[in-house]
Each structure stands twice: as C-alpha cells, then as structure tokens.
Amino acid sequence: MATFKRTKQMNFFVYVDTVVFTINPDRDVEPGDRLEVLVMKRPEGKAGKWALPGGLVGEDEKLTDTSIRKVGEETGLRLKTSDLHHVGAYGDPDRDDRFRAIAIAYMALVPHPEQLKPAFNSDEASFIPYRRLRDKRLLEFDHSNIIYDARKAARQLLEDTNVALSFCNPKFTISELRGVYEAFLQYRVDPANFRRKVDAVDGLVIPIDELSDFGSLPGRPAQMYKAGRTTTLSSPIRFRRSQDTKTRR
Amino acid sequence: MATFKRTKQMNFFVYVDTVVFTINPDRDVEPGDRLEVLVMKRPEGKAGKWALPGGLVGEDEKLTDTSIRKVGEETGLRLKTSDLHHVGAYGDPDRDDRFRAIAIAYMALVPHPEQLKPAFNSDEASFIPYRRLRDKRLLEFDHSNIIYDARKAARQLLEDTNVALSFCNPKFTISELRGVYEAFLQYRVDPANFRRKVDAVDGLVIPIDELSDFGSLPGRPAQMYKAGRTTTLSSPIRFRRSQDTKTRR
DNA sequence: GCAAAAGTGTTGGCGCTACACCCATGG
DNA sequence: CCATGGGTGTAGCGCCAACACTTTTGC
Numbered sequence: 124m125a126t127f128k129r130t131k132q133m134n135f136f137v138y139v140d141t142v143v144f145t146i147n148p149d150r151d152v153e154p155g156d157r158l159e160v161l162v163m164k165r166p167e168g169k170a171g172k173w174a175l176p177g178g179l180v181g182e183d184e185k186l187t188d189t190s191i192r193k194v195g196e197e198t199g200l201r202l203k204t205s206d207l208h209h210v211g212a213y214g215d216p217d218r219d220d221r222f223r224a225i226a227i228a229y230m231a232l233v234p235h236p237e238q239l240k241p242a243f244n245s246d247e248a249s250f251i252p253y254r255r256l257r258d259k260r261l262l263e264f265d266h267s268n269i270i271y272d273a274r275k276a277a278r279q280l281l282e283d284t285n286v287a288l289s290f291c292n293p294k295f296t297i298s299e300l301r302g303v304y305e306a307f308l309q310y311r312v313d314p315a316n317f318r319r320k321v322d323a324v325d326g327l328v329i330p331i332d333e334l335s336d337f338g339s340l341p342g343r344p345a346q347m348y349k350a351g352r353t354t355t356l357s358s359p360i361r362f363r364r365s366q367d368t369k370t371r372r
Numbered sequence: 373m374a375t376f377k378r379t380k381q382m383n384f385f386v387y388v389d390t391v392v393f394t395i396n397p398d399r400d401v402e403p404g405d406r407l408e409v410l411v412m413k414r415p416e417g418k419a420g421k422w423a424l425p426g427g428l429v430g431e432d433e434k435l436t437d438t439s440i441r442k443v444g445e446e447t448g449l450r451l452k453t454s455d456l457h458h459v460g461a462y463g464d465p466d467r468d469d470r471f472r473a474i475a476i477a478y479m480a481l482v483p484h485p486e487q488l489k490p491a492f493n494s495d496e497a498s499f500i501p502y503r504r505l506r507d508k509r510l511l512e513f514d515h516s517n518i519i520y521d522a523r524k525a526a527r528q529l530l531e532d533t534n535v536a537l538s539f540c541n542p543k544f545t546i547s548e549l550r551g552v553y554e555a556f557l558q559y560r561v562d563p564a565n566f567r568r569k570v571d572a573v574d575g576l577v578i579p580i581d582e583l584s585d586f587g588s589l590p591g592r593p594a595q596m597y598k599a600g601r602t603t604t605l606s607s608p609i610r611f612r613r614s615q616d617t618k619t620r621r
Numbered sequence: 622g623c624a625a626a627a628g629t630g631t632t633g634g635c636g637c638t639a640c641a642c643c644c645a646t647g648g
Numbered sequence: 649c650c651a652t653g654g655g656t657g658t659a660g661c662g663c664c665a666a667c668a669c670t671t672t673t674g675c
Contacts, residue, residue, distance in 0.1 A: 212461045
C-alpha cells in the first residue's frame, strides 16, 4: 500500500462547488420566495441549464480557497473564508459521464448584493429564488441535490450559530434578521417572540444609537443593531411550527 | 477548461475515512464513557498512534463502498450502506506532508459487536472510548478532528431520525435505547420522560410479546421492542439540559 | 392642512405544551 | 434495584392585544 502502484486511483478530478445563499430584502416578496441562490450559465454548458459556480481544486489550494476563487472568477462576488460552511461530498462514479469527478460542496451566506459585477468567464450569473430551482431540470448534474442539502445544512446552522447575521449588513434591524429565518423556514414568524428569543441570547446582537430609515416606507422606525461577539448560541433559536399559517399579507 | 491541460490538478489522492461508533452495553460504565470509536494501528503507522480505518477510493467505486470495503479489510467489521452518514471533507494542502490527500469522512453506527474478527491487514483494531481519544496525540493526522465532527453530526441525527436504533440489536429495551442517547449527550436522561418522548413518536418502536432477561441483574424485567418503520421523526427527540446533573449511580 | 387610516416596530399578557424533577408501584 | 406510570412546577413559545411612531389617504 505504501507504493501506490495503481495510478488509476489518482485519476480523480476534484471539484469544489459553492451554493451562495442570499435573502432578498424586498418586503413585497413572500417570505417563501425571499431565499435566493447564485447560479450561472456556463459557456460550454447545456442550453438553458443553470449551474453552481465551481471548478477544479488547484495544486496547492485549500478547498475553501478554491470555492472563493471560482465564485469570484465566475460571478464577480467576493467571499470570505468565514462565510463558508461545508455541505457534503458527491462522488458516485456515474456522476459525470466524461470522467470520475468528485465534488465537495460548500455554502456561503451573504447579504443581498446591489448588483453583481460582470463575470469575465461566463455569460450570466444571477440570484434565482430557491423555490424556482426545485425543478431539477433547470440545473446541471446533481446540483439540485446539492442545493437542497445546502438549505438543510443552513437551517441547522441558523438554530445553533449566529450565521443569520452574515446575511445582514453591518447595521440591521430585528425585522431584517427575522426575515432571514422566515426565508429559510418558509413561513412567517411572530415578531414579538422572535425579538424575545434573540435578546435572550446574550452577546448575539448589540443595539446601537440609531434608528432605521426606510425612506418612504410607513411604520415606526426600528431600533438598529450590530453583530455581537457570540458565534455559538447558548440557547438555540428554534420554532415549534404550529401549522402552515397561510401567509397573508 | 474543456482541455484539462494542468494535469497537476489530477494528482489528488482521495481517501475515505470512517468513524464507526458503538455503545458499550455494560451498565457499570458511566454514560460518558459508553461511546466508543473503532480505531486501528497501521503496520506502517507511527508507533503508538491510532488511526481511523480508511483508504484510497477505487477506480469505479462509490465513496460509501470504499468506506465499507476498507472497514471490512482493516477491522473485519461488515457495514451496510444504510449505516453510513456523511461527516465532512478534509483537504488542506498540508494535511499530509507526503502528497496532496483529500479525505472524505463517513460515520457508521453499529450495535456493540461481541468480538472483532481478526483483521488481515493491520496489527490491531479495537473500539476505544471516545473520551480517551480526545487526546489528539493518540491519533494520526487530523483524525481527532474528524471524530469530533462525527460526534456532532451523530448527535444531530439522533434528534431528527431513528439512527439511534442502528446501535441496538433487533430486539431491545427502552433503557438500551436511552443508553444510546446518554452516551452521545454525555449525561443521564430521566427514564420516565424518555419513555414518554419515544412513544410520542408513532411508528418509531413496536413492542413485542417478550420481556427482557438480564440474567442475574436486579430490577424488574423490561418490555422488549423492535424497530418500527419510521425513519424521519415527526417530532424531534430533544432535551433541555437543566444542569450538569452530577451523574450518580 | 388636518384628521383618519393604514402599516410597521415594540411591549405585555394569557394559555398551552414540553419537559425536568419527584414519587409510587410493580416486578 | 430497575421498569413503568403518574403528578407537579416551570420555562418556552404560539397567539393575541395594546401601544408607539411613521407614511398615506380622504376630506
């Protein structure tokens, strides 16, 4: 075994694919449609198919660095290592019919970008609502599965860590934070309970001396907050879902 | 990209490592020491170091099949695909100082085996208490991290799925099942509440017409159960830990 | 202009449920 | 001594109501 005679075992293409999630801040969008995924069209890809940004791992490159590099190259979005979280590994022999391909999937959670910088390597890259991507046929390979797994992983992190904050801008309101949870849970959450739940976790958010200014939006201005230092929540932020609560607006 | 000129990108050794967990059924062992991990000593490994079973992925082999094969070869234990769950991927360039190695980690949950079949490929293989393996120096590479991640992943699955049953024999008592949870949580759980929690989830376990017979052990014989058909729990099995509940016995 | 209405943020309260803790009983 | 069942207190949280502060609408 120390000799590695079977060089065939080395013929693996190792990819990293990245699922970049964001939350559409538009308040007119249903909570279930707020969650969006960054996808792109490859120049050589099949027509009409979207794909996750991703590519081969470089020679002396960390897996997370591959993720950051490919997302940057293909979509113009700059990620930080701290935004990345592991999702899974996909390596069935028949996954790609051209050669043996192994994909490591990461996900990233980012605030909604005003506008994507033009990508120099692909025709298009844009955020598409998660709901719409449930149709497998819109995506290449098994990317649909990967996205599904990523959402599951993200929902878990939302309960136990402060990742929800990475969807928010440096200054945010509790409502915006609530919107993050609602987007992933796909249903509406009681504002009162959510607020209590959040400031029961001490060190999660810190109020700042500033009020929100939603331009011409009606309503009372909201207290603004900044992220606290807590990363792993002392008590998880969970919800006992009662029923579907037909989202009315 | 369609040409793959940089063949260097193909020089990856892709490994699969497997964390096999089991629960020591010995009632005299503290709950915190019941959780055990299957480790082995490699013939060419560094002296005194344990390693997880694992090895290179075969040419046309699914990742899970590699896991099953290597565990079988190196420890004599036969796993089923359904026992396996993904843990993570480990691929830092400096992970192995000899070459670029990428490891995909799986974990498996099995009943406590009476005796391990002699392995034909390694000197030793045995189950070691999880607690004792927290000492990084006992393990090769980053296997300590992998084991830690595996326990975290397993604890998650315990809440939401019926994986706890895969630690049990076909016929088991509620106490044995409780022991599984206690081993992972590392603290004692109230028997009465646990019972209620379990049969609140319908279809999880099915009572059979049989009572336990612990030989000469004291206490009332327990109702025996078999596994039900439910895999994903309707309501999770969770615990609100109050305090450390100094485990007394 | 001004008053009413409508929309959002914030706070408080009621009641149900889950669960930790305790006790009783039965093998 | 362990299994099983019941009982009680409490914390979490769903639900609802009240109020604060804003923009919008109607007159």
